[in-house]
Amino acid sequence: QSALTQPASVSGSPGQSITISCTGTSSDVGGYNYVSWYQQHPGKAPKLMIYEVSNRPSGVSNRFSGSKSGNTASLTISGLQAEDEANYYCSSYTSSSTLVFGGGTKLTVL
Amino acid sequence: QVQLQESGPGLVKPSETLSLTCTVSGGSIRTYYWSWIRQPPGKGLEWIGYIFHSGSTDYNPSLKSRVTISVDTSKNQFSLKLSSVTAADTAVYYCARDEVTKRLFDIWGQGTMVTVSS
Numbered sequence: 065q066s067a068l069t070q071p072a073s074v075s076g077s078p079g080q081s082i083t084i085s086c087t088g089t090s091s092d093v094g095g096y097n098y099v100s101w102y103q104q105h106p107g108k109a110p111k112l113m114i115y116e117v118s119n120r121p122s123g124v125s126n127r128f129s130g131s132k133s134g135n136t137a138s139l140t141i142s143g144l145q146a147e148d149e150a151n152y153y154c155s156s157y158t159s160s161s162t163l164v165f166g167g168g169t170k171l172t173v174l
Numbered sequence: 175q176v177q178l179q180e181s182g183p184g185l186v187k188p189s190e191t192l193s194l195t196c197t198v199s200g201g202s203i204r205t206y207y208w209s210w211i212r213q214p215p216g217k218g219l220e221w222i223g224y225i226f227h228s229g230s231t232d233y234n235p236s237l238k239s240r241v242t243i244s245v246d247t248s249k250n251q252f253s254l255k256l257s258s259v260t261a262a263d264t265a266v267y268y269c270a271r272d273e274v275t276k277r278l279f280d281i282w283g284q285g286t287m288v289t290v291s292s
Contacts, residue, residue, distance in 0.1 A: 067218060098277040102219075109268055109282035110219065116276055153219055157277040162234055165219040 068093065068154055068166035075172040081142040084169045086154030087135060092164055094135035098157035101130055101139045105150045114139060149173040176201040178269050178283035186290050192256040196269030196283060203227055203250045207272040209279060210243060210254045212265040224272045225252055259290045
């Protein structure tokens, strides 16, 4: 199972909105609504930010939102803040009954 | 609240078996599934496999031939064994609580770095 495709990096200025894409196939992202997004600061464990495409866990800011169209899922962060600078990973359930992650996207807040 | 802590050797020789344990505190291991996930230096995440308290497991097909995950409910721990390791198995290994019905990991350990080298 190949990793999901994410842009290597994105950037934005404080207050702006950015979107990170996560592209898979009809056997993973396109076939199931089990897409999650994780935030990882350097040297730290990942933190769940979005699950089931667009649901936010308790305690996660509503500046984070998720969506999906076809084989591509997206994470949008609005009102960008310095603390949002981190690596972001998507994950999806697959038709092989396994779980696959994206390669990760480094978000830089300018 | 539930916390996870990985433990085990930080250095393993090539061809040997990597062994790690995850201790669950603040909650019972009986109520969720539990996964191992790894991250090679500077790279992305890879799901290794999960276990339920009953002993039921599922593994990433790419690692299935070398992986064994087991559980000790009396100690609230679950463990990972990865055999015949090579330098490609060098990574930070995380244990995580697996909400398997939603395919998400909502609680993670801090991670432990394992280096494969002679």
